[in-house]
Amino acid sequence: MSRSVLISGASIAGPALAYWLSRYGFTVTVVEKASAVRGGGYPIDARGPAVEVLRRMGLLEAARERHVATRRITFLDAGGAQLAQIEPEELTGGVAGQDIELRRGDLTDLLYGAVRDEAEFRFGDSITTLDDHGDGVDVTFRSGLRRTFDLVIGADGLHSNTRTLVFGPEKQFHHYLGYCFAGFTAPNYLGLSHEAVTWTVAGRTATLYATDDSERMHGFLSFSREDAPLHAFADPAAQRDLVASYFTGDGWEVPRLVETMRSADDLFFDVVSQIRMPVWSKGRVVLAGDAAHATSFLSGQGSSLALIGAYLLAYELADAEHPAAFAAYDRRAREFMTRNQDLAPAGALMLSPRTEEELAARNAALRDPDGLPAETSREVHSNLTLPPERVVTG
Numbered sequence: 001m002s003r004s005v006l007i008s009g010a011s012i013a014g015p016a017l018a019y020w021l022s023r024y025g026f027t028v029t030v031v032e033k034a035s036a037v038r039g040g041g042y043p044i045d046a047r048g049p050a051v052e053v054l055r056r057m058g059l060l061e062a063a064r065e066r067h068v069a070t071r072r073i074t075f076l077d078a079g080g081a082q083l084a085q086i087e088p089e090e091l092t093g094g095v096a097g098q099d100i101e102l103r104r105g106d107l108t109d110l111l112y113g114a115v116r117d118e119a120e121f122r123f124g125d126s127i128t129t130l131d132d133h134g135d136g137v138d139v140t141f142r143s144g145l146r147r148t149f150d151l152v153i154g155a156d157g158l159h160s161n162t163r164t165l166v167f168g169p170e171k172q173f174h175h176y177l178g179y180c181f182a183g184f185t186a187p188n189y190l191g192l193s194h195e196a197v198t199w200t201v202a203g204r205t206a207t208l209y210a211t212d213d214s215e216r217m218h219g220f221l222s223f224s225r226e227d228a229p230l231h232a233f234a235d236p237a238a239q240r241d242l243v244a245s246y247f248t249g250d251g252w253e254v255p256r257l258v259e260t261m262r263s264a265d266d267l268f269f270d271v272v273s274q275i276r277m278p279v280w281s282k283g284r285v286v287l288a289g290d291a292a293h294a295t296s297f298l299s300g301q302g303s304s305l306a307l308i309g310a311y312l313l314a315y316e317l318a319d320a321e322h323p324a325a326f327a328a329y330d331r332r333a334r335e336f337m338t339r340n341q342d343l344a345p346a347g348a349l350m351l352s353p354r355t356e357e358e359l360a361a362r363n364a365a366l367r368d369p370d371g372l373p374a375e376t377s378r379e380v381h382s383n384l385t386l387p388p389e390r391v392v393t394g
């Protein structure tokens with residue numbers, strides 16, 4: 001019996017789910033509020049089982065061709081003097097030659113390309129109401145469309161609309177990690193190539209990241225702050241002012257980077273937060289990817305978890321009705337997701353130390369490679385065995 005499923009969100013978890021569920025005989029619709037699959041070039045990673053998911057989707061070679069091959073990360077002190085230079089894997093726990101680092105937009109393009117002809121994509125729309133009446137879910141869309149689906153999956157990110165509609169306000173599940181960040185495109189005025197340079201003082205970090213040797217690179221400004229500045233979310237000008245206010249009087253390239261942030265046309269500002277939920281499903285609705293278990297960029301694992309979770313959820317749905325499938329998915333995935341989320345504090349200490357004491361400890365760790373968290377991270381990244389693909393009949 002073919003089941004219909006609506007997926008909200010066409011980034012990483014959404015198209016990956018669409019691919020696997022289409023393959024397992026579901027009729028899939030994906031709704032994405034943006035007018036197309038979103039670009040956005042910041043680098044993300046596929047590690048451990050996520051690389052295997054890409055292989056099983058037939059995307060491994062294409063993903064490898066887009067690998068950005070970051071050579072090194074250079075750490076600078078307040079005045080811009082070099083503290084250390086390390087290979088990224090020494091910090092992240094990645095495995096050189098196996099893991100893939102690619103621009104987020106390249107990954108979403110590949111995933112969308114793998115499923116665009118198998119699923120219906122509704123861009124520029126989103127869910128406004130969901131009524132799960134036991135036999136199906138009646139959905140109304142912002143466009144005015146009304147449809148009924150057997151299942152609905154929220155793959156719509158950290159601030160998931162589906163989660164709010166079904167589970168209630170985000171604040172119940174939102175764990176603010178004490179940082180805010182701004183990401184934007186900047187001219188590559190230092191001539192960087194396949195490398196990141198990161199400047200840190202207690203509570204503030206400025207990073208330049210060149211994924212290639214082109215004239216553009218990524219700029220990131222992050223700062224620690226006790227409370228989440230919710231007032232800034234509705235107002236882009238307030239976001240720029242807020243970020244700039246944390247970086248007044250700083251050295252190195254920071255003033256130039258702040259100026260670039262002020263005029264950037266692709267500024268992305270957000271809190272650094274996780275989503276932690278005791279259950280990921282309710283009735284016929286389930287959450288996936290960041291919507292269910294956002295881990296933050298401090299763990300470097302969000303994209304891998306989105307790919308792995310999509311594979312596992314589709315695997316369970318292929319063989320069981322939704323109550324049993326959702327329960328089996330939870331049993332199989334939860335510990336892995338939680339352990340990966342638990343990597344974020346160590347990442348924060350390395351990338352964004354908050355106090356002078358944390359900064360000194362971080363700098364000491366940089367001088368002693370055994371002090372870096374890579375080994376622990378590596379074990380956590382790969383500590384899950386994917387079940388084999390379901391055999392598709394008929």
Ligand SMILES: Cc1cc2nc3c(=O)[nH]c(=O)nc-3n(C[C@H](O)[C@H](O)[C@H](O)COP(=O)(O)OP(=O)(O)OC[C@H]3O[C@@H](n4cnc5c(N)ncnc54)[C@H](O)[C@@H]3O)c2cc1C
Binds near residue numbers: 043045161162290299
């Ligand atoms: C600056 C930065 C750096 C990062 N670095 C890394 C890294 O190094 N490694 C790593 O693995 N991960 C990294 N991540 C995390 C990674 O980007 C996410 O974990 C990953 O994108 C999660 O994928 P997702 O599909 O679950 O959600 P998202 O990528 O957040 O996608 C959600 C989708 O839902 C859509 N949407 C939202 N609301 C609605 C709605 N109402 N209706 C319809 N559609 C909607 C959005 O437009 C979007 O397309 C980083 C994230 C950021 C922001």
